[in-house]
Amino acid sequence: MYNLSITTGKIADGFSALLMLCCILMVQSCTVPVQTTASLSSDNGDGTYTNPVINADYPDPDIIRVGEDFYMVSSSFVAMPGIPICHSKDLINWRIIGHAYDSITFRPQYRMENEQTAYSRLCWAPSIKYHDGTYYIGVNIADDGFVMFKSNKPEGPYSMHKFDKRLYDPGFFIDDDGKKYVTHGKTKIYLTRLKDDGTGVLYPNDEGTLIITAPKGYEYLFEGCHTYKRNGWYYIFNPALGYNGVQMISRSRNLYGPYETKVLIDDDINYADAGVHQGGYVETLEGESWAYTFQDRDYMGRCVMLYPMKWEEDWPVVGPEGKPGKGVVTYRKPAVKAKQEITFPQHSDDFSSSKLAHVWEFNHVPRKDKWSLTDRPGYFRIYAQYAKGFEWARNSLTQKVSGPYSTGTVSLDLTGLREGDFAGNGIMGRVMYQLGVRKKADGFWLEMRQGGREGETVVDSLPVKTDKIYLRTEVTKQGSLLFYYSLDNLEYNRLGPEGVSNFWGFLGIRHALCCYNLNKGATGGYADFDYFELESNRRGNHYDAFTEIDFSQYDDREGMKLVRPVAKRPMQFISGVRDGNWLVFNNMCFKQNPQKVTIELQAETPGTVIEIREGSLDGKLIATCPINQNQTPGEWEKQAFEVSGAVKDKSKIYFLFRGQSQGLAIKNFVFY
Structure with missing residues (x-):
């Protein structure tokens, strides 16, 4: 809810009225949070996209096409509702349209x-198929066995059919004759036939037929089956080797084998030392083939990647022309005729609907009587229940963090809190961070809480006298976390230390709205969240030339090597620079003609000249940058160079390396 109240007094004439109206519109445009979905999309608006297609945690994706519509499912683990179902017309812009289930309550730990x-625990690696008017989503529940969901609508609702059998990392498959199967397993892949209606295993004692054994050297985490039939061949996609992994492909003329297997994708794309994992392929209505996987982006989670694919002698070949087995950073979008607006699954929410938006998932099975969107219309209300810390707090409402950097801000009404209640906005991850307000006997205290399964501590606090507070979490481009508060939504102040959390329990970090009571046996109150605002100034591959830009954010490159000096963190630099190497930024935005450019680098010797050119490798030369030897060996330093040519407002900028400096490495640049 965003309310703007302006007292104007008597307006004497039409001009004054018009002036006042303009002022009101200006105030509204400055103070009312706006929907910023488009800024997070990987769609560059020029017919290209930049990987990751979804820069958020959508692990183990499986994609199908029905007509001109694409549907994707991904793992949700214990989050409820579970298995988000996304829709797209172009494989680039996605939105969530539903979930496979509202809740699964088989075990007390789920509650x-x-x-x-x-x-x-719970659900991972779902598999979706469509056949004769029915959508099927099959998934193995870690502690309970395989489950099949069925619906006549892609968004649901789905009926649930529980098997008494575990089928690990399943690839649900429907053959041309309508017979249904699941490929499943790890290192050894098995085939199990299902009943014709897909609600159970055809033969109860069937333990599966072994059809593929991982090739030597690729046994580790050879799993995640995606199974297809094309042109008389059966294909099974499997990843291998885990974090810095590869995608494998097996094919046979017979579903039961024998299969021949080889590597399909072996690349870390533009994220050093993190390969690819689990995916498959999909064909457009127009006949193009596109492969997809996820890539582990650490704190962000496992993000969806998309690659061009063609067929050679009935083998799939992934990669741009001349680079088989390689991924792409920026590439042309699929050539589909269907119209698709720019969208992104994650988004802001003003809680104005009486139904919870699909973007939200509870941390476990929620108590339905302890949250509401109707007790106070326009607010999301959580009723406090006892918990010794956020790790154990029920009804915490989560949303995946959007990358590579963004902020999440909530407006929180405190009037319903009772003594012992803590309510706030923070990050759920390997380390839990919560910035919020605790009601004590002497009033409200703003607290920064940090912890995990071993417990929770207050790392910073201060008293506040207010009934409403604004809490902001920032995910920086270094992958760190900063926390802010405001009493007026204008001036924000930091609280607590810089945080670092990471991938945990097979999940990327998440924004989390919570309210719990820390006093066992106490009667809790409630917290009212007015809105959640998601913001990012990142748009695909569009960069402001007058802000610092990492070279690792290139659209394409020839040669060189990406290096991540700190494991599991996103900071990168480029080394191994050789004569003739280049990299390009397709959408560099210049608000004015620059005078200079500064490059942060290391160089043991002089010798390299960096030519900065506009448009192409032999385009207009706008700067010549002769690299000098570092004054302090082994240290990063910034060297400045004159810019001699005018540039367009939006330009394709190439960095071309001539000559050879020993030990040259480059980190970032900025025009000014």
Whole structure:
């Protein structure tokens, strides 16, 4: 809810009225949070996209096409509702349209009973298919076995059919004759036939037929089946080797084998030392083939990647022309005729609907009587229940963090809190961070809380006298976390230390709205969240030339090597620079003609000249940058160079390396 109240007094004439109206519109445009979905899309608006297609945690994706519509499912683990279902017309712009289920309550830990949790359990690696008017989503529940969901609508609702059998990392497959199967397993891949209606295993004692054994050297995490039939061949996609992994492909003329297997994708794209994992392929209505996987982006989670694919002698070949087995950073969008607006799954929410938006998932099975969107229309209300810390707090409402950097801001009404209640906005991850307000006997205290399964501590606090507060979490481009508060939504102040959290329980970090009571046996109150605002100034591959830009954010490159000096963190630089190497930024935005450019680098010797050119490798030369030897060996330093040519407002900028400096590495640049 965003309310703007302006007292104007008597307006004497039409001009004054018009002036006042303009002022009101200006105030509204400055103070009312706006929907910023488009700024997070990987769609560059020029017919290209930049990987990751979804820069958020959508692990183990599976994609199908029905007509001109694409549907994608991904793992949700213990989050409820579970298995988000996304829709797109172009494979680039996605939105969530539903979930496979509202809740699964088989076990007490799914309900957080007796301080039990299941953060890394429940559902992963779902498989979706469509056949004769029915959508099927099959998934193995880690502790309960295989489940099949069925619906006549892609968004649901779905009926649930529980098997009494575990089928690990399943690839649900429907053959031309309508017979249904699941490929499943790890290192050894098995085939199990299902009943014709897909609601159970055809033969109860069937333990599966072994059809593929991982090739030597690729046994580790050879799993995640995606199974297809094309042109008389059966294909099974499997990843291998985990974090810095590869995608494998097996094919046979017979579903039961024998299969021949080889590597399909072996590349870290533009994220050093993190390969690819689990995916498949999909064909457009127009006949193009596109492969997809996820890539582990650490704190962000596992993000969806998309690659061009063609067929050679009935083998799939992934990659741009001349680079088989390689991914792409920026590439042309699929050539589909269907119209698709620019969208992104994650978004802001003003809680004005009486139904919870699909973007939200509870941390476990929620108590339905302890949250509401109707007790106070326009607000999301959580009723406090006892928890010894955020790790164990029921009804915490989560949304995936959007990358590579963004902020999440909530407006929180405190009037319903009772003594012992803590309510706030923070980050759910390997380390839990919560910035919020605790009601004590002497009033409200703003607290920065930090912890995990071993417990929770207050790392910073201060008293506040207010009934409403604004809390902001910033995910920086270094992958760190900063926390802010405001009493007026204008001036924000930092609280607490810089945080670092990471991938945990097979999940990327998440924004989390919470309210719990820290006093066992106490009667809790409630917290009212007015809105959640998601913001980012990042748009695909569009960069402001007058802000610092990392060279690792290139659109394409020839030669060189990406290096991440700190494991599991996103900071990168480029080394191994050789004569003739180049990299390009397709959408560099210049608000004015620059006078200079500064490059942060290391160089043991002089010798390299960097030519900065506009438009192409032999385009207009706008700067010549002769690299000098570092004054302090082994240290990063910034060297400045004159810019001699005018540039367009939006330009394709090439960095071309001539000559050879020993030990040259480059980190970032900025025009000014």
